[in-house]
Amino acid sequence: MPDDESPPADAAAEDAFALIGNETRAAILRALGQRPHEGVSFSELREAVDPGMDSGQFNYHLSQLTGEFVDRGEDGYTMRAEGLTLYRLIRAGSVNRRVSLEPFETGLDCYFCGTPVEGRYDEGNFELRCPGCDHVYAHTQLPPSAVETGDRGDLLERVDQYNRHDMLAYARGVCPICASALEFEFVAGDEVWTEGSGRLDVFLGCHCDHCGSSQYMSVGLAHLYHPAVVSFFHDHGVDVTTRPHWELEWAMTDEYLTVRSTDPWEVALSIPCEGETLELVVDEALSVDATRTAGSE
Numbered sequence: 001m002p003d004d005e006s007p008p009a010d011a012a013a014e015d016a017f018a019l020i021g022n023e024t025r026a027a028i029l030r031a032l033g034q035r036p037h038e039g040v041s042f043s044e045l046r047e048a049v050d051p052g053m054d055s056g057q058f059n060y061h062l063s064q065l066t067g068e069f070v071d072r073g074e075d076g077y078t079m080r081a082e083g084l085t086l087y088r089l090i091r092a093g094s095v096n097r098r099v100s101l102e103p104f105e106t107g108l109d110c111y112f113c114g115t116p117v118e119g120r121y122d123e124g125n126f127e128l129r130c131p132g133c134d135h136v137y138a139h140t141q142l143p144p145s146a147v148e149t150g151d152r153g154d155l156l157e158r159v160d161q162y163n164r165h166d167m168l169a170y171a172r173g174v175c176p177i178c179a180s181a182l183e184f185e186f187v188a189g190d191e192v193w194t195e196g197s198g199r200l201d202v203f204l205g206c207h208c209d210h211c212g213s214s215q216y217m218s219v220g221l222a223h224l225y226h227p228a229v230v231s232f233f234h235d236h237g238v239d240v241t242t243r244p245h246w247e248l249e250w251a252m253t254d255e256y257l258t259v260r261s262t263d264p265w266e267v268a269l270s271i272p273c274e275g276e277t278l279e280l281v282v283d284e285a286l287s288v289d290a291t292r293t294a295g296s297e
Helices: 012-023 023-033 044-047 055-065 081-091 154-172 229-237
Strands: 070-073 075-080 101-111 116-122 125-129 134-139 185-188 202-207 216-219 259-262 267-273 276-283 288-294
Touching: 023 055, 023 070, 023 075, 023 081, 044 055, 044 075, 055 259, 055 267, 075 081, 101 154, 116 154, 134 154, 154 216, 154 229, 229 276
Parallel strands: none
Antiparallel strands: 070 075, 101 116, 116 125, 125 134, 185 202, 202 216, 259 267, 267 276, 276 288
């Protein structure tokens, strides 16, 4: 394929993935993935993959990847962003390994029924779920490599920060999958399809028209990193950015939320800490008015 030739912008996804169904092409991606930004010559690449393979045959397989997953330049072959993403998915075990974790205690009692909440992992999905009322506190897609290292406490800390990364992007109106712009809307809890959503009065929901990703967050979770919230807890000696978000009852339930109006939407979230309360009033345009008041929790 000539250096200036590129595949059609809308090449079928099944055709792109079919290219790596061959062992040699998969090995080429693995070899380039170890040096993704460093040009690798044809001879070096063939030596790393299969030095005994006929040069013409190896060139055929390499040319099938060029343009889709691999770039060819003056310094040799390098990995395209698409190829690097695929390589990392394979290396993390997302597409070729199956791992399960038996349910384990998380140290959290369910806010709705008091049953100890459990963590579990199976088929690429990590959940914090209450076995008593079946309420889901966290649902995260993780590669097997994420749960194969560290103890359970370490895993929970990483899941919390990983989830926060996504929630912050969504809350700032940016899709964490494809970086497209998002718009939020208030959605009544009984209109949301997620398990246990009916236990909350309202969510902030968004859907990415570009890649199809969607997210529904409680009002509290959507404002975890609001400056007023972070400074409020900081003034009380609490780092709200590192405490597991499922341990923040004001963010995981609507116990501290009041729906003032639904047409237009306006809600008030009262966040308590050590005898002081931070009230966030959020309107339909997601404008926030923050007020602190002294008083008992």
